[in-house]
Amino acid sequence: MAAPKSWSRDRLTDDQAAAIMKAVGYKPLEPYPNSRAPWRCRCTECGEISTPRVINARMGRGCRACSRRQMLAARRVAAAAVADAFVQAAGFEPLELYPGAAAPWLCRCTGCGKTRVIRVNSARTRGLSCSACLGDRSADAA
Structure with a gap:
């Protein structure tokens, strides 16, 4: 005003x-x-x-408290979008809402269809791949 x-x-x-x-x-x-x-x-x-x-x-x-809550909510939405794109690019489909980078997240491998619990923080540092699909690929290579 x-x-x-x-x-x-x-x-x-x-x-x-x-x-x-x-x-x-x-x-x-x-x-x-x-x-x-x-x-x-x-x-x-x-x-x-x-x-x-x-x-x-x-x-x-x-209100500062309301302003802070709105800002944090916007950050969570942005982080969820980035994480969702990250797991989809790695070949997974999220089965539940994004819980946070360190929390377990239930996803399904788009290659073999198996469900797997991943943590985005771990996946970013170690890489994200389906162990069942990796086993199939190593058997195909032999």
Whole structure:
């Protein structure tokens, strides 16, 4: 929410300040101190209590906790997409949602159809291949 020009130099009323905080998702829990002082508020989205400043809320800055959660969620989605592409390129089909790089992940080999539990961290350092398919290839080579 952009602040109207009439607010730029004048002291905000309690109602004006509360409206600014409400616009970025805060509910004030105490009387308005001034635009530069911390103001105890509760986030209407996550419920966390914090002490934002009206001057920051005027610039559109909302709850830090919600912002952090959104950023981490976006990182998890990106990591899952990269891991999914990694195992598919190695010849596996994921059978469940990506649990994280160090957690066991149930996948199926597209070559032989056997299920296998892999860890993406280990696969990145040691390489990823199906032991059943490798055994078949070594028997074919002999």
